[in-house]
Amino acid sequence: MADYAVVELGGRQYRVSPGDLITVERIAANVGDEVPVERVLMVRQGERTIVGRPTVEGARATARVVEHGRGRKVLVFKYKPKVNYRRRRGHRQPFTRLEIRSIEGPAT
Structure with a gap:
């Protein structure tokens, strides 16, 4: 289990820890679904920091969809x-709120 990680979702990077809530661009998943995050750019495990080129091999994060909405x-x-x-024109950007469930670092 990792302390925190930097992940990429929807072209943006987020520093996440287990239990964090993040707001990302709208993704096609239902509320309550588990969403795997494959693009892990950096992982921090205790005193060890692993930086990917561009991603960390074998690292992944799991998130759960909490809600969908509009900004x-x-x-x-x-x-x-x-x-x-x-x-005059108005715009409301759709978003998805995710809860980070777990971060697994590379198996070494």
Whole structure:
């Protein structure tokens, strides 16, 4: 069992420990499903740090889907002076919240 790891999900990197809650881009999984995280970039086990090139061979993390949702609304407003051009548009980014269950380091 590792102390913490750096994992990549959806093109972003997260420093995670067992029990952490992280918010990532929406993934196609149901609430309660176990999701394997294969792209582990770094693992810290006690006094030992293992850095991957680019990933650590044999290391993996397991996460559980806690919820799906949508973020806060971001308003986009376009405006051109003197020509009566105004456009207002809103956007809410979908997300998935994950709970990190376990991190396994490489077997050495």
